[in-house]
Amino acid sequence: MNLNNLSIEVSAVSPKQYPTGDRPEVAFAGRSNVGKSSFLNKVVGRKSLARTSGKPGKTAQINFFNIDSQLFFVDLPGYGYAAVSKSEQKRWGEMMDTYLNTRKQLRQTFLLVDSRHKPSREDIQMAEWIRYRFGYLIIVATKIDKLSRKQMEENFQLIADTLSFTEDDFLIPFSATTGEGKEDFWELLCDMLEIDKPILR
Numbered sequence: 001m002n003l004n005n006l007s008i009e010v011s012a013v014s015p016k017q018y019p020t021g022d023r024p025e026v027a028f029a030g031r032s033n034v035g036k037s038s039f040l041n042k043v044v045g046r047k048s049l050a051r052t053s054g055k056p057g058k059t060a061q062i063n064f065f066n067i068d069s070q071l072f073f074v075d076l077p078g079y080g081y082a083a084v085s086k087s088e089q090k091r092w093g094e095m096m097d098t099y100l101n102t103r104k105q106l107r108q109t110f111l112l113v114d115s116r117h118k119p120s121r122e123d124i125q126m127a128e129w130i131r132y133r134f135g136y137l138i139i140v141a142t143k144i145d146k147l148s149r150k151q152m153e154e155n156f157q158l159i160a161d162t163l164s165f166t167e168d169d170f171l172i173p174f175s176a177t178t179g180e181g182k183e184d185f186w187e188l189l190c191d192m193l194e195i196d197k198p199i200l201r
């Protein structure tokens, strides 16, 4: 797989706009501002393929990124952002439910949680849904550059306990600032999809 060949395929709000064909997809879910778009940019080695922002609520559509015409990475809108109006939150929720519950090409949903905080009720719900649909959970714990090693250990335990980790689940410590965790992500993804690992940059 060649990471020089990347593009945004489509920003969708409804299923008619989803890409056609049967390429596998992996989606990235999590609270607003947790770092989904930053994660995506870092793992593919592009500064601004996905749009990021310090202000929560940046990603408002379902964005499909074409990864070397082999698969799609799917950047989802964040949940749990109180400053978005109730009707807008409802619309996003429905849009995501539709995608997550109906999309046949979807091979796994990675759940991003902030390594500094205890997972929220919505994170727990999402984790349960992922286990139900895919059999196991892959958590990306973001922003680890903001923690000491000791805090990290403690917080990873809290995350694992809160999400009722089993031995089938994975946790990838990650930083979009330092790039830590990028290798582990690709290792896991390529094993899962049985594809060759790309040359990372």
Ligand SMILES: Nc1nc2c(ncn2[C@@H]2O[C@H](COP(=O)(O)OP(=O)(O)OP(=O)(O)O)[C@@H](O)[C@H]2O)c(=O)[nH]1
Pocket: 030, 031, 032, 033, 034, 035, 036, 037, 038, 039, 051, 052, 053, 054, 055, 056, 057, 058, 059, 060, 076, 077, 078, 079, 142, 143, 144, 145, 146, 174, 175, 176, 177
């Ligand atoms: N220090 C640090 N900051 C990060 C990291 N990842 C993301 N950020 C910052 O967190 C903020 C939110 O990042 P985004 O990637 O836009 O978050 P998102 O989850 O896509 O947010 P929504 O699109 O609103 O759901 C930005 O200011 C990023 O620069 C990280 O690993 N370390």
Ligand SMILES: [Mg+2]
Pocket: 036, 037, 038, 051, 052, 058, 059, 075, 076, 078
């Ligand atoms: Mg985003």
